[in-house]
Amino acid sequence: MPSTNSPSLSSNKNAPTEYTNQLVKIVRRRLEEAGIDTCRFIQLQPGKKTPISHTLLPPDDVDDCYGVYAGSGLVFLDIDDYRDGTEVPDALDSLPKTLTVESAHNGKHLYYQIEEPVPNSTESWGEIRAYNQYVVGPGTELKQCTKETHDCSRAGEGRYEILYDLPIATISIEDLNACLEEPTESRSTESMVPDWMSDEEVETDFVVEDRLRKMMQSAKGEKIEALWEGRYRDAEFDDRSRAEASLVAYLGWWMQGDRMLVKELMDRACREHPTADVNGPRKWTEAGELYQTLTLDFAIHDDYYQPPSPKLPYDERPAASHITRKNYYYALLDLGIARTTEIVEHESFDRGVSAARRARNRYEENGTVIRVDEPNSSRTYYYLDGLENLIDPEMRTKLGIE
Helix, strand or coil: CCCCCCHHHHHHCCCHHHHHHHHHHHHHHHHHHCCCCCCCEEEECCCCCCECCCCCECHHHCCCCEEEECECCEEEEEECCCCCCCCCCHHHHCCCCCCEEECCCCCEEEEEECCCCCCCEEECCEEEECCCCEEECCCCECCCCCCCCCCCCCCCCCECEEEECCCCEECCHHHHHCCCCCCHHHCCCCCCCCHHHCCCCCCCCCCHHHHHHHHHCCCCHHHHHHHHCCCCCCCCCCCHHHHHHHHHHHHHHHCCCCHHHHHHHHHHHHHHCCECCCCCECHHHHCCHHHHHHHHHHHCCCCCCCCCCCCCCHHHCCCCCHHHHHHHHHHHHHHCEECHHHHHHCCCCCCCHHHHHHHHHHHHHCCCEEEEECCCCCCEEEEECCCHHHCCHHHHHHHCCC
């Protein structure tokens, strides 16, 4: 139910957009009061928990269905009250009162601030969402769900509500440990903390400046240079998030997926060219740590640039040569999603249909390339696994790519 501190909210049940906007404003206000970055909202598919995109947005840019990301000091305790026989630890009830959202399934999302890095975890009573995870925001209404004990399709049954409109409380690692079956000290937090946050110097087995020069002189050098300099429209982007995800993806491919190195290069590009031709400042420097962490995921590929190597004897050569596979990957990285004919026609590929099919088969075997058929059509498209956000949102919706 709505917060008793905000009695006017209950009068807006018949105007869901206005009602949701009020709840978004409450979350925003509580984040700002706690000094927590507010650019952590994402847009969800109408009536679902599934994101349209993982692009982080300011609160003013989300619609009726949205999520809020954890990270950068914000942690969610996701209490699943709907689980039969679940006992909530006394220590959990002893935590300070805080901004609390009631889920459509009678669970609770408790918003807390914590200074120490903690891992995500699953407990008998629910989940801790501390890094690279989100919860559904208050005001969102689900139209379908997978819970056997609840039917979100019934009118009014799928709504997420603010239960307690309170300041976001601060807890310590000791407070959190008291609620866990296994204390966080005995868990590894390495996978939850971005590697670029460490103080270690970046070491590579290649000369970074030489690799940058090769990248700028490559077939897509002009586009990469435009992205580097913040000329996003010249690179055919009208959205800062997608443009910067594309630049990170290129840098990741050329720099062997070294996230810390890619982070340093993105910082350097933004120092050299602090403004973009779309909406002013570079979002990389404006949006903060959480946005950078999520965007750096685009640096990870299943294949990377490899310098030319001596030719193998004919009988030892793979069905698709390294050069052919590299060119195929590079073309698809640039296109985002494409049919085989579009890849063949791309300037980076410079091979025929048969060569494209051989390279594609190799990548499909190891899961690097994903095939998707267009509904009610004979057209088949291909894209790189994990880089779905480089695809135009309308195309993702059209092809059912989540």
